[in-house]
Amino acid sequence: MRTVTDIPRSRGTRNAKLARIPLGMAGRAAVGFGRKLAGADKSAVDAELSQKAAEQLFAVLGELKGGAMKFGQALSVMEAAIPDELGEPYREALTKLQAAAPPLPTPEVHRVLDLQLGTKWRERFESFDDNPAASASIGQVHRAVWADGRAVAVKVQYPGADEALRADLKTLSRFAGAIAQITPGADVKPILAELTERTEEELDYRIEADHQRAFTRVFDEHSDFMVPRVVASAPKVVVTEWLTGTPLSAIIAEGTTAQRNRAGELLARFHLSSPALVGWLHCDPHPGNFMLLADNRLGVIDFGACAPFPDGLPPVLGRMVRLAREQDYGPLVAMLDEHGFVLPGRTVTPREIDEYLRPFTDPIKTESFHFTRAWLQRAAGVSANFNSPQAKTARAMNLPAEYLMIFRVLAGSIGICAQLDAETPFLEILTEWLPGYASP
Known part of the structure; x- marks a missing residue:
């Protein structure tokens, strides 16, 4: 399984990886144009180009996490707007970004927990599953059992997520026009502007915990909605009741x-x-x-x-x-x-x-x-x-x-x-x- 020991923080490194997307598109388009001139079936060439572009999009955004992956997740909700003849590769690749990404290795997870919940954090849990249950744009979720027996979700922020998120959103803004070409039906620039505005709040899990507590107070025992209670929070870790x-x-x-x-x-x-x-x-x-x-x-x-x-x-x-x-x-x-x-x-x-x-x-x-x-x-x-x-x-x-x-x-x-x-x-x-x- 592919893992990450840390999010790539160097702006030059991240920019180079993000630049693969429009550059790769341009290169494949040129080759595809040549194949069409040589008599290749146009629909088959277009389908192949779409498949390769989707694979690259998922690989690059998923690897970088941070703002890159968050941008991909934002795009994924609008995949229904993409025409069927173009959309299936993106539908599969972008939907993966809703819940999947390479995991952070266990020692790194434990290091974050040491820093955020104290070196005796294990005493606060009956058990803790080192294998992540889900991955998100700036953190991953682990299943655990709290000391009082409640099943809980423990969201751990990736080291370097703060720097990566800020850097990615600046870089992606430069590529907005190129990325829009492979995401028909999605207005790219407003998505990026919105993500940039909310960056700082999302990086502090204590703010997220306060938001969730407000929703829980209103929807507790509600007939239509269920919001899990917050159990503990720190700047880079939040623990909530597990929801099945x-x-x-x-x-x-x-x-x-x-x-x-x-x-x-x-x-x-x-x-x-x-x-x-x-x-x-x-x-x-x-x-x-x-x-x-x-x-x-x-x-x-x-x-x-x-x-x-x-x-x-x-x-x-x-x-x-x-x-x-x-x-x-x-x-x-x-x-x-x-x-x-x-x-x-x-x-x-x-x-x-x-x-x-x-x-x-x-x-x-x-x-x-x-x-x-x-x-x-x-x-x-x-x-x-x-x-x-x-x-x-x-x-x-x-x-x-x-x-x-x-x-x-x-x-x-x-x-x-x-x-x-x-x-x-x-x-x-x-x-x-x-x-x-x-x-x-």
Whole structure:
């Protein structure tokens, strides 16, 4: 098994590894072009190039961990938007990044625990499994039993993760254009901007523990959601109660229709209700952070990335959704302009907004909506066409900083629902939890 003794910290080393992605793409594209000129089957060549690019993407991002792997995980939730003829290699490779990466060797794990929980940390556990149960972008999770007999998850941050995360996000910004070419349907630059903003908070597991405690207080004994309690925390280690359930990745792969629909509905309810109920938005929407429990509740883990919304979601969003549903585009354009959604000096017309939003408004036109890959591919395909009227309108639009996390979570949640092939009462959930929607 491939392991890492430490995250590569040298910016030059990490930059060189990340540069393999666009350079490798360019080299393979040139060779592929030559093979096509020589008479090779175009579809076969394209499929082979996609497979090799996906393999390289997973290998490089997984090896580097840090911001590189976190970026890959963020992209993986939107894999449903990738056209089927191009997407299967990326679907397999990016989905691996949701829960898998080379593990940190046992001596290094113990060294981190010594530093964070004290050299007598073993006395706080009945048992500790040295083999990681899961790997994430900046840490890995071990299963253990706490001294009082509770099964617990112990998340250990990789040595050097802080330096690597900051360095990767700067480097990946330089490659955003090239990476976007192999991730159709994903808007790369906003993802990177969001990850950069949340870097410092995610590196301190004490902050994550405080987020999780806030969610636990609200959802303790809740009929729909389960958030495990925090047992102990330190800057680079957090211990929480172990949660057992069926990961959404497994439900995506082989779940029943009932499981898919239940998971999709609960995911939407969790994301839209949390700001009002908890005052925080869980900002890491990928299938590895959610599971369906035996009692049909949605289990939620990993609270490193959370955004504060002490007064709930902004009511202006609800009013915009209401106007879009009613196709009242004149007032909607005025509201978009007033709240900074149109770039200074640019204008958009009601007709342009109508055409721009039409592919995305299906979920709010009916009481229940069936999220599918085909629907998401159509919607993403229209906006991804650089020469389309919708793309022209998009270039006049802006996403204000205060709405960035909301749209990131909404896009991720919809992406997962499309992967689940879930039918959900989306409009009902919006009506209940989106402030301003019911206002005239």
